[in-house]
Amino acid sequence: MRQTPTIDRRGLLLVLSSPSGAGKTTLARRLITADQDISMSVSVTTRKPRPGEVEGQDYYFVDDPTFKRMADNSELLEWAHVFDNYYGTPRAPVEAAIGQGRDMLFDIDWQGAQQLSEKMKHDVVRVFILPPSAGVLEERLRRRAQDAEDIVQQRMDQAAAEISHWPEYDYVIVNTDVAVSMEGLTAILSAERLRRERLNGLTAFVRDMQNQL
Numbered sequence: 001m002r003q004t005p006t007i008d009r010r011g012l013l014l015v016l017s018s019p020s021g022a023g024k025t026t027l028a029r030r031l032i033t034a035d036q037d038i039s040m041s042v043s044v045t046t047r048k049p050r051p052g053e054v055e056g057q058d059y060y061f062v063d064d065p066t067f068k069r070m071a072d073n074s075e076l077l078e079w080a081h082v083f084d085n086y087y088g089t090p091r092a093p094v095e096a097a098i099g100q101g102r103d104m105l106f107d108i109d110w111q112g113a114q115q116l117s118e119k120m121k122h123d124v125v126r127v128f129i130l131p132p133s134a135g136v137l138e139e140r141l142r143r144r145a146q147d148a149e150d151i152v153q154q155r156m157d158q159a160a161a162e163i164s165h166w167p168e169y170d171y172v173i174v175n176t177d178v179a180v181s182m183e184g185l186t187a188i189l190s191a192e193r194l195r196r197e198r199l200n201g202l203t204a205f206v207r208d209m210q211n212q213l
């Protein structure tokens, strides 16, 4: 059997944003399980853990002074104030992954997506997840049953503002059915991995071939 040659490439940063409850955490978890070549960026947050959330897996849960110190020391690649709490992306794992040609997945809001795009423009692929309707969004927030009523209401109140950022993204997926959304997401990832600009081993590969011709 003929083998496809391996061509070195830069890692990419796949960003998922959406109004709260549209399903990005659900899609992110599935993608991480299905694809061994992408790993999750674990954010730091001052939010309290939800039932079942695991330290170091869902988030690094810290207090306000710790978050401030990390931001002041440039340990965060981006950070934002979202729904009365601070959230940020630790810098070191992202820089290591990119250099080693590994991909990273981000579940961050539009402010984080903007900051990441400014800093690492060509490495970032942005996907906006929309719910099928406002009614379904509210239903999902309630069915998750992990936030108090006032928090669900606050997130619904913010949904229109969040959604207004969709034109800043490279792709948009309407998350009606998880399996169909996953097909879209994996297609995006496969195509983006093949982009010529990311294949930094391509020049050497082609030159070798030309020398053999």
Ligand SMILES: Nc1ncnc2c1ncn2[C@@H]1O[C@H](COP(=O)(O)OP(=O)(O)OP(=O)(O)O)[C@@H](O)[C@H]1O
Binding pocket: 018, 019, 020, 021, 022, 023, 024, 025, 026, 027, 140, 141, 143, 144, 175, 176, 177, 178
């Ligand atoms: N396509 C779908 N069909 C039905 N339910 C879904 C779908 N996608 C996600 N859900 C459910 O909707 C709820 C919210 O999903 P999830 O927590 O993934 O949203 P999120 O966008 O990550 O929210 P947040 O921004 O608050 O973290 C969960 O209970 C999840 O199981």
Ligand SMILES: Nc1nc2c(ncn2[C@@H]2O[C@H](COP(=O)(O)O)[C@@H](O)[C@H]2O)c(=O)[nH]1
Binding pocket: 017, 018, 019, 020, 043, 044, 047, 078, 079, 080, 082, 083, 087, 088, 089, 107, 108, 109, 110, 111, 112, 113
């Ligand atoms: N800018 C950033 N936004 C982040 C980060 N981690 C999560 N988030 C976003 O916050 C809201 C709320 O999340 P929840 O877990 O409390 O429901 C959601 O939109 C996330 O995408 C981050 O590091 N930076």
